[in-house]
Amino acid sequence: MACHAMLVFLVLVGVVLGCAGNAAHAQTPPWPENIQIVLDETKPLEHPQGNRLPIYLWPALNPGKLDDARAEELVGLLKQRGIGLISSWNHADMAASLAECLPVARAQKKLGVPINVNASGPMYSFFDGSEETAHMGADGKPFFDESFGTKTMGCPFRLEQRIAPIRQRMEAFADAYAKENLPLGFVFTDWEIDGPLEWNRGWDASKKCTVCQKAFPQLNDFMAYQQELRRLRSRLQRLAYAEPMRDRHPQVLVGNYAMYPHNGYRYWYDYFEKFVDGQPALVDQNARYRHWANDFEDSGYTFAMPVIYPWSWCWNWYDFQPGDYRWFYNGLLVASDAGQCAPKNVPVISFVHWTTVDIGLTERESGPLPGAEKAQQMSESCYQELLWHMLLRGTDTFFLWCSPQENRKEVQMLYPVWAAAQAYGEFLDNGTPITFDTPKQPGPVVSGLRLGNRVLVRRSDFTDTREPVTATVNGQTISIPRADGQCQIIELGATPK
Numbered sequence: 001m002a003c004h005a006m007l008v009f010l011v012l013v014g015v016v017l018g019c020a021g022n023a024a025h026a027q028t029p030p031w032p033e034n035i036q037i038v039l040d041e042t043k044p045l046e047h048p049q050g051n052r053l054p055i056y057l058w059p060a061l062n063p064g065k066l067d068d069a070r071a072e073e074l075v076g077l078l079k080q081r082g083i084g085l086i087s088s089w090n091h092a093d094m095a096a097s098l099a100e101c102l103p104v105a106r107a108q109k110k111l112g113v114p115i116n117v118n119a120s121g122p123m124y125s126f127f128d129g130s131e132e133t134a135h136m137g138a139d140g141k142p143f144f145d146e147s148f149g150t151k152t153m154g155c156p157f158r159l160e161q162r163i164a165p166i167r168q169r170m171e172a173f174a175d176a177y178a179k180e181n182l183p184l185g186f187v188f189t190d191w192e193i194d195g196p197l198e199w200n201r202g203w204d205a206s207k208k209c210t211v212c213q214k215a216f217p218q219l220n221d222f223m224a225y226q227q228e229l230r231r232l233r234s235r236l237q238r239l240a241y242a243e244p245m246r247d248r249h250p251q252v253l254v255g256n257y258a259m260y261p262h263n264g265y266r267y268w269y270d271y272f273e274k275f276v277d278g279q280p281a282l283v284d285q286n287a288r289y290r291h292w293a294n295d296f297e298d299s300g301y302t303f304a305m306p307v308i309y310p311w312s313w314c315w316n317w318y319d320f321q322p323g324d325y326r327w328f329y330n331g332l333l334v335a336s337d338a339g340q341c342a343p344k345n346v347p348v349i350s351f352v353h354w355t356t357v358d359i360g361l362t363e364r365e366s367g368p369l370p371g372a373e374k375a376q377q378m379s380e381s382c383y384q385e386l387l388w389h390m391l392l393r394g395t396d397t398f399f400l401w402c403s404p405q406e407n408r409k410e411v412q413m414l415y416p417v418w419a420a421a422q423a424y425g426e427f428l429d430n431g432t433p434i435t436f437d438t439p440k441q442p443g444p445v446v447s448g449l450r451l452g453n454r455v456l457v458r459r460s461d462f463t464d465t466r467e468p469v470t471a472t473v474n475g476q477t478i479s480i481p482r483a484d485g486q487c488q489i490i491e492l493g494a495t496p497k
Helices: 004-026 034-039 066-080 091-110 160-179 203-208 210-215 224-250 312-316 324-341 380-391 404-430
Strands: 086-088 115-120 184-189 254-257 281-284 287-291 349-352 362-364 397-400 444-451 454-461 469-473 478-479 487-491
Touching: 034 404, 066 091, 086 091, 160 224, 160 487, 184 224, 184 444, 203 210, 203 224, 203 454, 224 254, 281 324, 287 380, 312 324, 324 380, 380 404, 380 444, 380 454, 397 404, 404 454, 444 469, 454 469, 454 478, 478 487
Parallel strands: 086 115, 115 184, 184 254, 349 397
Antiparallel strands: 281 287, 444 454, 454 487, 469 478
C-alpha cells in the first residue's frame, strides 16, 4: 500500500513538472523562421567588432511583435554575432508599426548598438497613379510611361505636391523615436521604380509631354536632361526623407539603395533598366556602362550603398575564361568605383548577393545579344574572394539581399567572410586602400590596406601562375606571393608573413 502511494505521488510530481515545463516552453515562442535561420547559420564573433558597423542581412529584418524582454534577448543574440536587426516602418498602420519597432529600438539603445530602420514603405509613391502626376500629351490627355513595368511612371516635373505627404510620414516616425529619446543609427530605403528616371523610354516620354517641354526646353540634349532629372530626384529624396531624419537625429546614417558617389559611370543595370542605343556609354567588350549624373551629393545622404549582384546579363557582356572572372571583374569595378569616390566620412555599405539574379538574356531593347547563353552560377570561392577584395577597397560593411528560399545559403556564404575580417580590425578602421585597379584580363588580382609600414593584402588568382607579383605602395615595391584563400600582412621593405 505504501509502495502504491509512493508510485502515485511520483506520477503526480512528474505530471506537475511536465506541465510546468510545457508551460515554460509555451511562454517562449520560437523566433520567426527568417530570424532562426540567421541564428542557426552564424555564431558569436571570435574577434572583437570594435566600433565598426554591424553586418546587415535581409533575413534579420522584422522579427514581429516582441515585448521588451524578448526584444532585448534577440538584440543581444545578434549583437554577439555583430548583426544589426532591422525594423520596418509601415505608415498604413503607424500605431501597429511602432508597437513592433519601438521595443527593438529600446533594446538596441540599451545594449549600445545602432537602431536600424527600413523606411522604404513611407517613401512610396511619388508617382501614385493620379492624373496630377501624369505626362500630358499634345492632345491634352494624360499618359504614363510603362517601359519600367509599372503603369504609374509619369511626368518628372509634376511631383512637387507629393513631397509634403511623404515628408509628413517620415517626420511622424522620426518624431516618435525622438520623443522616446531613441536616436536613429541607420535608416535605409529600397526606393527604385519611382520618381524621375531617364532610362528605358523615359526620355522619349518626356519629349512627347507638353509639361516636360515647357519645364525643360533642352529636351533634345540627353546629358542635360539626365542632369536635370537626377537633380530633381535627389531633391525629392533630400526634402521628403533625408532632411526629416537628419533634423531629428543628427548622427543618423541615412541613404538609399544604389545611391553612392561614383566616377560618372555606372557599371551595372538594375532588373528594370534597359540600354537604349544612342545614349552615352563606355564600351567594354559587350558591356555598355552608362553615363551617370552626380546624384549623391545633393541627396543629403550620409552613407553610400553600391549594388554588387551577379546580374545574369553580365555573363554575356564578357568573354573571360574562367567564367568566374566575368562576375568578379564586374563586381570589382562597382566596388572599386564606390570605394574610391566615397569621401572618408561616408561609410560604404554595399548591397551584395551570390545567387545569379536571372533577368534573362536581353541587354538591348532590340533583342538578345548575338550568341547569348544562359549564365553560369558564380562559384562560392569566387564570391567570397570578391567580398574580401571589397573590404580591402573601401567597403565598410555588407547588406545582404536575398529571397526567402535563398536565406540560409546566402547567409552561409557571406557571414564567415565578414566575421573573419574582424581579425584585421585595425586595418579596417584606419587602413588606406593601396589600389582600385581592376585587371582587364584574368590573372592575379591584388587588393590591400596600408597602415603605417604594414600592408594587409589579398591576392586572388584566375590563372595557374605561381610567381610572385609586385605592387607599389607608398613609393615602395612589395612582392606578393600566391597564397590561395589567405590574407597576408607585408611590412614595407620586408618579406610577407
